């Protein structure tokens with residue numbers, strides 16, 4: 681019977697017969713599997729983007745991101761339910777990510793860059809229907825989804841910058857940042873062999 685406590689870098693934390701490090705690791709993996717499963721995507725998405733983005737996508741799919749409409753609907757006093765980005769519509773999830781002026785502009789830029797017949801999406805579900813039926817190879821579909829999820833993630837970060845720090849950034853710079861994140865995340869996970877310039881020219 682194993683007993684005692686192990687400490688320090690690279691050592692497992694063992695108390696009695698229980699290896700807590702192993703349990704924490706297994707729990708984390710199970711959590712990520714749950715996120716991917718409930719996101720409606722294939723398990724390989726977690727290989728393309730960081731875990732924090734998978735978690736974001738999970739909350740996005742459940743419509744649990746704290747947009748102003750949702751905060752108000754929970755009975756919490758809030759000074760405004762108007763979208764902080766465009767100041768023109770109620771801030772719901774689907775408005776912020778698909779109907780807002782910023783979203784429409786970023787989706788247009790993504791369509792032009794990918795050079796594929798991507799329609800205007802009104803929701804995540806309309807995107808899923810499109811990606812399942814579109815004539816692209818599996819690797820191309822994986823990349824499109826990774827780019828789209830990165831776009832959503834960047835929009836949420838941008839929105840939070842506006843709300844909490846009153847920071848508005850140039851849309852050209854924002855789209856450049858989205859492409860840079862896509863490149864780094866996919867390449868760092870060993871799913872991209874081309875260099876920055878060739879990938880930029882042929883992202884699919």
Ligand SMILES: [Zn+2]
Pocket residue numbers: 763764765766767768769775776779780781
């Ligand atoms: Zn808006």
